[in-house]
Amino acid sequence: MTGLVIKNTGSWYTVRTDDGGQLVDCKIKGNFRLKGIRSTNPVAVGDRVTIVPNQEGTAFITAIEDRRNYIIRKSSNLSKQSHIIAANVDQAFLVVTVNHPMTSTTFIDRFLASAEAYRVPVTLLFNKTDLLDDEELNYQQMMMDLYDTVGYHCLAISAETGEGVDEVMERLKGKTTVLSGNSGVGKSTLINRLLPGVNLKTAEISDAHNSGTHTTTFSEMMPLPEGGYIIDTPGIKGFGTFDIEPEELTSYFKEIFHFSKDCRFNNCTHTHEPGCAVLKAVEEHYIAQSRYQSYLSMMEDKEEAKYRK
Numbered sequence: 001m002t003g004l005v006i007k008n009t010g011s012w013y014t015v016r017t018d019d020g021g022q023l024v025d026c027k028i029k030g031n032f033r034l035k036g037i038r039s040t041n042p043v044a045v046g047d048r049v050t051i052v053p054n055q056e057g058t059a060f061i062t063a064i065e066d067r068r069n070y071i072i073r074k075s076s077n078l079s080k081q082s083h084i085i086a087a088n089v090d091q092a093f094l095v096v097t098v099n100h101p102m103t104s105t106t107f108i109d110r111f112l113a114s115a116e117a118y119r120v121p122v123t124l125l126f127n128k129t130d131l132l133d134d135e136e137l138n139y140q141q142m143m144m145d146l147y148d149t150v151g152y153h154c155l156a157i158s159a160e161t162g163e164g165v166d167e168v169m170e171r172l173k174g175k176t177t178v179l180s181g182n183s184g185v186g187k188s189t190l191i192n193r194l195l196p197g198v199n200l201k202t203a204e205i206s207d208a209h210n211s212g213t214h215t216t217t218f219s220e221m222m223p224l225p226e227g228g229y230i231i232d233t234p235g236i237k238g239f240g241t242f243d244i245e246p247e248e249l250t251s252y253f254k255e256i257f258h259f260s261k262d263c264r265f266n267n268c269t270h271t272h273e274p275g276c277a278v279l280k281a282v283e284e285h286y287i288a289q290s291r292y293q294s295y296l297s298m299m300e301d302k303e304e305a306k307y308r309k
Helices: 105-117 134-150 165-172 187-194 246-252 254-260 277-283 289-304
Strands: 002-008 013-017 023-028 048-053 059-064 070-074 082-087 091-096 122-126 153-156 176-181 219-223 229-232
Touching (some): 013 048, 013 059, 023 048, 091 165, 105 122, 134 254, 165 187, 176 187
Parallel strands (some): 023 059, 122 153
Antiparallel strands (some): 002 013, 219 229
């Protein structure tokens, strides 16, 4: 029997069967490990799987179909292992906020580079626009202009008031979309707005630290009324990149890759080499300093094997 993994609560998986659309609680059979991926969750929401029912009315997952892509990050507690956020997705929506709490450009750039590595298109949703003062609105517009220039579609929205949510819904139709972002940026509020009746739990932002708390504790795939799915994922505080080699990194930053073709050396790391077109572009402000700093921080990851926020 085959089906789609629509929920992962840690030790149990909910699978919707292809035959009849039943929901079956499943466990992993024995010592199940994916080829070549050291992962804390060998099965992810969005996976297509084979299951074998048992007498208890539950089932064992015995095989996973090859994934066409996935979003992966370094596991926060085990630096040598990864955590697969979702598999087989058409696109990702990264929810970010310039305040209440503030999403760092480093976090955004790490997410974007990882999505590039696995060929997942990303739209940036700048949420909580209704809470921003004039100065913050200007900063948000600058951020949106920056990422728009790089080649990422950006939307200013308010999940609270509904501003911009119609366009979000339009872009979700018929697609499997993973929704991600830091804790507290309003993912649950946005899903409640998009899918009335789901009633996900939301939490207040901590004033003392201007940071969010986790309200979603597991990943879940929710069907949309006009076709497609949203995959809701737990809020993440940091985004450690996984299995990206330094020499590959250039191609995951669109604008750095564009200028790198003019570097004097083929194996240029864009950190110190003479005749480096990327360094020249940073100097001349064709590449944003924040993006270049994110690139450097990811280059350091490999050397120091560290998990950065």
